[in-house]
Amino acid sequence: MSVASSLGGQAGGGEVAGGLMGRAAPETSSVATSTTAGPELVQLLTPEGERVSHPDYALDLTAEDYRSLYRDLVLVRRVDVEATALQRQGELGIWAALLGQEAAQVGSGRALLPGDYAFPTYREHGVAYCKGVDPLKLLGLFRGVSHAGWDPHDHNFGLYTIVIGSQTLHATGYAMGIQKDGTEDAVIAYFGDGATSQGDVNEAFVFATVFNAPVVFFCQNNQWAISEPLERQTRIPLYQRARGFGFPGVRVDGNDVLAVLAVTRAALRNAREGNGPTFIEAFTYRMGAHTTSDDPTRYRLASDLETWKLKDPLERMKAYLVRSGMADAAFFAGVEVDADALAAHVRKGCIEMPDPDPLSIFDGVYAEPTALLAEERARFAAYLSSFADGPQADADSAAATAGGR
Ligand SMILES: Cc1ncc(C[n+]2csc(CCOP(=O)(O)OP(=O)(O)O)c2C)c(N)n1
Numbered sequence: 352m353s354v355a356s357s358l359g360g361q362a363g364g365g366e367v368a369g370g371l372m373g374r375a376a377p378e379t380s381s382v383a384t385s386t387t388a389g390p391e392l393v394q395l396l397t398p399e400g401e402r403v404s405h406p407d408y409a410l411d412l413t414a415e416d417y418r419s420l421y422r423d424l425v426l427v428r429r430v431d432v433e434a435t436a437l438q439r440q441g442e443l444g445i446w447a448a449l450l451g452q453e454a455a456q457v458g459s460g461r462a463l464l465p466g467d468y469a470f471p472t473y474r475e476h477g478v479a480y481c482k483g484v485d486p487l488k489l490l491g492l493f494r495g496v497s498h499a500g501w502d503p504h505d506h507n508f509g510l511y512t513i514v515i516g517s518q519t520l521h522a523t524g525y526a527m528g529i530q531k532d533g534t535e536d537a538v539i540a541y542f543g544d545g546a547t548s549q550g551d552v553n554e555a556f557v558f559a560t561v562f563n564a565p566v567v568f569f570c571q572n573n574q575w576a577i578s579e580p581l582e583r584q585t586r587i588p589l590y591q592r593a594r595g596f597g598f599p600g601v602r603v604d605g606n607d608v609l610a611v612l613a614v615t616r617a618a619l620r621n622a623r624e625g626n627g628p629t630f631i632e633a634f635t636y637r638m639g640a641h642t643t644s645d646d647p648t649r650y651r652l653a654s655d656l657e658t659w660k661l662k663d664p665l666e667r668m669k670a671y672l673v674r675s676g677m678a679d680a681a682f683f684a685g686v687e688v689d690a691d692a693l694a695a696h697v698r699k700g701c702i703e704m705p706d707p708d709p710l711s712i713f714d715g716v717y718a719e720p721t722a723l724l725a726e727e728r729a730r731f732a733a734y735l736s737s738f739a740d741g742p743q744a745d746a747d748s749a750a751a752t753a754g755g756r
């Protein structure tokens with residue numbers, strides 16, 4: 352199945368997930384609406400850029416730390432915007448934008464120690480960046496020239512996983528393994544609000560909690576699962592689900608990079624210390640489309656987006672840096688220069704990516720060759736060689752005929 356089809360994409364149209372659209376909403380609901388989160392929200396930086404404290408989550412950072420967090424947010428957004436543009440220009444088959452979720456990803460990604468292992472979905476470009484994965488490796492997958500893109504063990508960053516929620520089981524199994532190895536590392540599993548309805552995710556919760564596995568379940572509640580709103584996934588706030596499984600859940604402002612960093616660090620520390628899993632609900636908003644194949648104007652209100660723009664994760668950090676005097680105009684100009692350079696690297700590298708050898712599709716299917724695979728490979732090779740002068744020669748001669756020469 353292609354990346355595009357398994358992401359639920361259909362070229363040119365809005366995506367509609369599931370068959371629940373149009374059913375009457377429950378008369379009462381305790382789920383916070385898509386723009387409000389309630390008093391349980393952990394926040395260290397308000398949308399206006401005011402630094403606030405929280406009794407459970409202290410965060411002691413240097414001015415350099417604050418600046419570099421902001422820089423990461425800007426660079427990650429820039430990669431995302433560039434990739435979206437590349438898709439629109441026909442250079443990528445599809446792209447799943449993270450727009451609006453930069454703080455959730457940079458905050459949690461920066462909380463990870465090098466030995467910690469992350470298991471992503473398909474949208475964790477910001478975590479990939481924090482784990483040192485070259486953005487071009489991500490683009491290779493979405494361009495269709497690579498099946499995976501990177502060796503997970505090079506960065507302790509799993510492969511993008513499109514089968515919703517399955518990576519939570521991989522993460523839990525891996526965490527149970529390192530627990531037996533006796534390492535001090537921790538594991539983090541990323542997934543979305545929609546994924547919480549999957550059986551796999553609930554099974555992962557059960558295994559993780561009863562085996563006290565060192566895993567953090569990091570849910571980016573971006574309010575939408577393609578066109579399905581949060582209220583079609585749950586009747587209670589998502590973080591409260593954890594309690595039923597017997598482990599703690601916390602809701603953090605997912606647009607506040609400082610709060611996400613502090614909460615994720617605490618959860619990872621807990622895991623390392625043998626206290627088992629934590630569920631983090633990063634309350635955020637998918638500001639863009641589900642993927643470039645989606646048109647969210649068909650199913651959500653423009654006014655919601657306007658409300659969330661006021662909570663933009665980059666703007667509040669910028670406001671804080673300015674108001675605290677930790678950064679000046681020269682710093683912001685320097686970040687823009689770095690972002691331009693990264694965007695140029697992404698664009699040039701993407702366009703220059705060589706097409707793979709068609710036969711390489713058979714490499715890596717199994718660890719050991721099989722007779723059936725060898726036969727399929729031989730048949731495909733014969734098919735390819737049937738183009739004696741190559742497909743381009745055929746196209747040229749067709750064009751010549753059409754032109755009357
Ligand atoms: C098992 C499975 N079912 C359905 C799909 C199609 N699909 C792709 S993305 C998606 C929505 C996921 O929403 P959420 O978990 O909230 O993550 P988000 O895309 O919002 O980051 C669905 C249903 C899939 N890829 N895998």
Ligand SMILES: [Mg+2]
Nearest residue numbers: 543544575576
């Ligand atoms: Mg979602």
